[in-house]
Amino acid sequence: MNQTWNQHVVKKENKTLVLEIIKNQAPISRADVAQVTGLNKGTVSSLVSELIKEQLIQESGPGESSGGRRPVMLLFNHLAGYSIGIDLGVNYLLGVLTDLDGNIVHERKVQYKDSSYQEIMQQLFESIDDLIASTPSSHYGVIGIGIGVPGIVSNEGEILLAPNLNWKRIKLKKMVEDHYELPVIIENEANAGAYGEKMFGVGQDCQDIVYVSAGVGIGIGLILNGSLYKGSAGFSGELGHMTIEVNGLECSCGNKGCWELYASEQALIRKAEQSVTLNSKGYDLTLDRLNQLAESDKEATSLFEEIGDYLGVGITTIVNTFNPEQIIIGNRLASTEKWVKPALINRITNYALKQHQNNLKINFSKLNIHSTAMGVIAFTIEKFLEVDLTHK
Amino acid sequence: MNQTWNQHVVKKENKTLVLEIIKNQAPISRADVAQVTGLNKGTVSSLVSELIKEQLIQESGPGESSGGRRPVMLLFNHLAGYSIGIDLGVNYLLGVLTDLDGNIVHERKVQYKDSSYQEIMQQLFESIDDLIASTPSSHYGVIGIGIGVPGIVSNEGEILLAPNLNWKRIKLKKMVEDHYELPVIIENEANAGAYGEKMFGVGQDCQDIVYVSAGVGIGIGLILNGSLYKGSAGFSGELGHMTIEVNGLECSCGNKGCWELYASEQALIRKAEQSVTLNSKGYDLTLDRLNQLAESDKEATSLFEEIGDYLGVGITTIVNTFNPEQIIIGNRLASTEKWVKPALINRITNYALKQHQNNLKINFSKLNIHSTAMGVIAFTIEKFLEVDLTHK
DNA sequence: AAACTTTGTTTATCCACTAGACAAAGTGCG
DNA sequence: CGCACTTTGTCTAGTGGATAAACAAAGTTT
Numbered sequence: 115m116n117q118t119w120n121q122h123v124v125k126k127e128n129k130t131l132v133l134e135i136i137k138n139q140a141p142i143s144r145a146d147v148a149q150v151t152g153l154n155k156g157t158v159s160s161l162v163s164e165l166i167k168e169q170l171i172q173e174s175g176p177g178e179s180s181g182g183r184r185p186v187m188l189l190f191n192h193l194a195g196y197s198i199g200i201d202l203g204v205n206y207l208l209g210v211l212t213d214l215d216g217n218i219v220h221e222r223k224v225q226y227k228d229s230s231y232q233e234i235m236q237q238l239f240e241s242i243d244d245l246i247a248s249t250p251s252s253h254y255g256v257i258g259i260g261i262g263v264p265g266i267v268s269n270e271g272e273i274l275l276a277p278n279l280n281w282k283r284i285k286l287k288k289m290v291e292d293h294y295e296l297p298v299i300i301e302n303e304a305n306a307g308a309y310g311e312k313m314f315g316v317g318q319d320c321q322d323i324v325y326v327s328a329g330v331g332i333g334i335g336l337i338l339n340g341s342l343y344k345g346s347a348g349f350s351g352e353l354g355h356m357t358i359e360v361n362g363l364e365c366s367c368g369n370k371g372c373w374e375l376y377a378s379e380q381a382l383i384r385k386a387e388q389s390v391t392l393n394s395k396g397y398d399l400t401l402d403r404l405n406q407l408a409e410s411d412k413e414a415t416s417l418f419e420e421i422g423d424y425l426g427v428g429i430t431t432i433v434n435t436f437n438p439e440q441i442i443i444g445n446r447l448a449s450t451e452k453w454v455k456p457a458l459i460n461r462i463t464n465y466a467l468k469q470h471q472n473n474l475k476i477n478f479s480k481l482n483i484h485s486t487a488m489g490v491i492a493f494t495i496e497k498f499l500e501v502d503l504t505h506k
Numbered sequence: 507m508n509q510t511w512n513q514h515v516v517k518k519e520n521k522t523l524v525l526e527i528i529k530n531q532a533p534i535s536r537a538d539v540a541q542v543t544g545l546n547k548g549t550v551s552s553l554v555s556e557l558i559k560e561q562l563i564q565e566s567g568p569g570e571s572s573g574g575r576r577p578v579m580l581l582f583n584h585l586a587g588y589s590i591g592i593d594l595g596v597n598y599l600l601g602v603l604t605d606l607d608g609n610i611v612h613e614r615k616v617q618y619k620d621s622s623y624q625e626i627m628q629q630l631f632e633s634i635d636d637l638i639a640s641t642p643s644s645h646y647g648v649i650g651i652g653i654g655v656p657g658i659v660s661n662e663g664e665i666l667l668a669p670n671l672n673w674k675r676i677k678l679k680k681m682v683e684d685h686y687e688l689p690v691i692i693e694n695e696a697n698a699g700a701y702g703e704k705m706f707g708v709g710q711d712c713q714d715i716v717y718v719s720a721g722v723g724i725g726i727g728l729i730l731n732g733s734l735y736k737g738s739a740g741f742s743g744e745l746g747h748m749t750i751e752v753n754g755l756e757c758s759c760g761n762k763g764c765w766e767l768y769a770s771e772q773a774l775i776r777k778a779e780q781s782v783t784l785n786s787k788g789y790d791l792t793l794d795r796l797n798q799l800a801e802s803d804k805e806a807t808s809l810f811e812e813i814g815d816y817l818g819v820g821i822t823t824i825v826n827t828f829n830p831e832q833i834i835i836g837n838r839l840a841s842t843e844k845w846v847k848p849a850l851i852n853r854i855t856n857y858a859l860k861q862h863q864n865n866l867k868i869n870f871s872k873l874n875i876h877s878t879a880m881g882v883i884a885f886t887i888e889k890f891l892e893v894d895l896t897h898k
Numbered sequence: 899a900a901a902c903t904t905t906g907t908t909t910a911t912c913c914a915c916t917a918g919a920c921a922a923a924g925t926g927c928g
Numbered sequence: 929c930g931c932a933c934t935t936t937g938t939c940t941a942g943t944g945g946a947t948a949a950a951c952a953a954a955g956t957t958t
Contacts, residue, residue: 120516120519120520120914120915121516121914121915121916121944121945122944122945123516124512124513124515124516124944124945124946125944125945125946127512128512128945128946143904143905143906144905144906145904145905145906148906153946153947154946154947154948155905155906155907155947156906156907156908156909156946156947156948157945157946157947158906159906159907159908160907160945160946176954179903179904179905179954179955179956180903180904180955180956181902181903181904181955181956181957182902182903182904182905182954182955182956183903183904183905183906183953183954183955183956184904184905184954184955185904185905185906186905186906266861274861275861334827338730338735339735343730343731353823353826353827355823355826355859356748356823356826356827357750357819357820357822357823357857358749358750358751358752359750359751359752360750360751360819367859368856368857368860369822369857369858370857427749427752428749430749430761431745431747431748431749431823434745434747434748435726435745435748464760465749465760465761465762466761467747467759468760469658469666469667512946513913513914513945513946513947514913514914516913516914516915517913517914517915520914520915535935535936535937536936536937537935537936537937540937545915545916546915546916546917547916547936547937547938548915548916548917548937548938548939548940549914549915549916550937551937551938551939552914552915552938568923571923571924571925571934571935571936572924572925572934572935573924573925573926573933573934573935574923574924574925574933574934574935574936575922575923575924575925575934575935575936575937576923576924576935576936577935577936577937578936578937
């Protein structure tokens with residue numbers, strides 16, 4: 115069997131297309147769907163009636179007439195099922211339950227007592243249990259579980275390496291699938307964050323996006339041609355370890371002068387600790403505290419500006435490489451937009467190739483702490499809507 | 507009209523699929539094509555008979571029996587037409603005429619007398635005239651012209667900027683199309699080189715390739731998931747201007763510390779000129795001369811090693827970002843493999859993420875000076891084979 | 899109220915693929 | 929050598945899904 119053998123494929127594709135259009139452009143009439151897709155009215159009618167039987171869409175009341183018979187408007191039945199998304203962080207775990215439109219129904223955030231493997235796994239399963247228990251009744255119930263993790267994930271859903279968790283070779287997908295007997299998706303945190311912003315956040319109108327997850331380290335998620343790009347073995351985007359100073363600081367990765375040593379939360383805090391002024395005042399040097407301090411303390415402000423500048427160095431390279439439509443800064447440093455953004459934009463404006471700056475948008479995350487969870491939610495829902503239509 | 511409306515689409519896709527399989531796996535019988543594609547025997551028979559009528563494939567004699575009736579073997583008719591590929595360089599122009607399998611039939615290389623716009627355009631048209639004149643007679647004749655240029659090309663085939671040629675806003679595609687009334691493709695030199703190596707060179711078995719075009723400057727071509735990736739506006743890959751030294755040398759692009767200032771042909775020659783030893787001997791400090799010198803002169807050798815090391819710095823970042831299966835070094839510096847490769851591999855082995863080094867291949871160009879021309883040839887042929895099948 | 903519009907269903911038709919029969923042309927064993 | 933079995937490739941009947949066009953239902957406009 116090669117790639118494209120076709121027959122029912124046509125039907126499946128068209129059905130998915132119709133569903134997608136109804137989902138994105140609801141409320142919409144059958145006639146409009148036909149016009150938008152280019153499909154025949156009769157074809158649309160028959161596909162729509164199947165989708166209604168499957169409870170994936172609904173008829174709402176009649177719409178406004180445009181000079182003739184009033185149309186019957188169609189709605190995506192976003193309550194046909196629910197999806198679970200988990201952001202498994204280094205020292206927190208965020209669980210989210212949404213309907214099929216990504217509306218958050220229930221949410222649960224916990225801090226680990228310690229970051230042992232046992233503790234994290236226990237919190238993971240407790241959170242999922244809790245989210246499942248709080249799922250409203252619906253036709254399809256919970257349709258899948260997605261988990262974003264700060265590490266390298268194989269195509270088979272195995273966590274190959276998560277340095278900040280000190281994990282290696284954890285077959286997370288299989289473990290969760292076996293336990294709940296639901297479809298499970300494991301994805302890198304930055305990849306998921308990128309997709310979350312693309313689907314639900316500030317990146318909805320763009321096809322080529324670079325998402326910079328600036329937290330303890332720096333990770334990158336790439337949306338190319340509207341879909342997530344993953345390297346050959348399914349793990350890439352470790353751009354945090356890009357060299358920006360040939361003989362710079364030594365990094366734990368073995369290289370020198372890595373970007374994330376100069377532009378991440380960890381860099382910020384290291385620099386704050388080196389500051390005589392800030393340190394001597396006995397402040398608690400965390401990201402949140404520094405964020406507050408910056409309102410009044412010039413040294414703290416300039417610290418953020420320095421981080422912004424260094425963020426800009428790496429992003430300039432990214433802009434020159436990918437020529438994206440949009441850069442999105444996400445994860446923990448997104449909260450520092452006020453101080454970081456001007457320095458960052460300054461660096462990019464002065465140093466990126468001019469051609470690549472046309473139409474380039476630079477934004478900070480809109481979903482905030484939800485980016486990653488919403489990204490895996492999106493994957494899970496998409497998979498469900500395709501698979502569900504396939505086997506019918 | 508949206509994206510996928512389907513009906514004859516099924517036929518077109520299957521026909522293209524059948525043709526592709528015959529092209530790649532010839533000689534092959536109808537029965538085997540059916541098995542490989544998963545299509546019905548009857549379907550394959552009917553598609554094959556259409557392709558024969560269109561002279562795109564031929565029947566050759568009977569093949570070996572495997573215990574029953576002997577199969578009729580099918581061949582791709584690579585002589586049904588010819589394609590022209592041009593590598594428009596900074597100080598040379600290489601034109602190639604190939605059949606539909608990419609076999610070179612005729613070739614023409616010229617050095618410019620001066621690098622004025624007039625001179626280059628005249629050489630371009632003279633070369634194309636010459637190649638067309640030398641085309642053997644065939645059913646379809648010359649099926650298209652592809653041109654690779656050292657600059658940024660828009661999706662509409664306009665050269666937006668070619669710094670080393672001092673060109674801006676040249677509507678090359680339209681000019682050539684109007685003159686010859688043939689389909690024309692314009693592509694960036696590094697992108698074309700990447701695709702050339704993917705289709706005809708050392709990258710044939712890989713899906714994720716980073717092609718490093720190291721010439722006067724450094725350009726990058728990306729093959730992601732088996733096809734060429736281009737940025738949102740259709741021009742990217744200016745990775746030569748990646749920052750590797752925050753406060754490094756000033757680059758003409760306006761940034762500082764750009765990679766190509768440390769790892770290109772231009773860097774090599776600059777460093778050679780700074781060398782007291784090499785300079786005092788009155789050598790002609792060109793790439794070719796230095797390449798010879800390195801056989802005996804240790805200073806020249808170490809110069810190459812330095813370039814190799816700096817090449818490795820940038821490539822390390824690329825490996826960490828894209829996790830490619832393969833890196834291919836092409837363009838002028840490909841000729842220095844002997845001296846450059848060990849230093850380059852050394853840098854990557856020590857500094858790239860270990861996970862990304864599994865199965866990573868590092869190769870130097872196989873097509874040599876033909877990479878770019880063969881790349882645009884491949885695009886032209888592909889376009890012909892698809893379009894041709896579409897409108898029937 | 900008559901004429902025109904728009905929506906959505908139904909019906910007849912077409913097109914491409916499939917399954918399976920079948921003819922042609924082999925192989926292999928007794 | 930003959931008979932059974934295999935493999936290749938074509939042909940025929942049948943099926944699924946798309947389309948076009950007719951039509952009914954339900955509006956608007958003048």
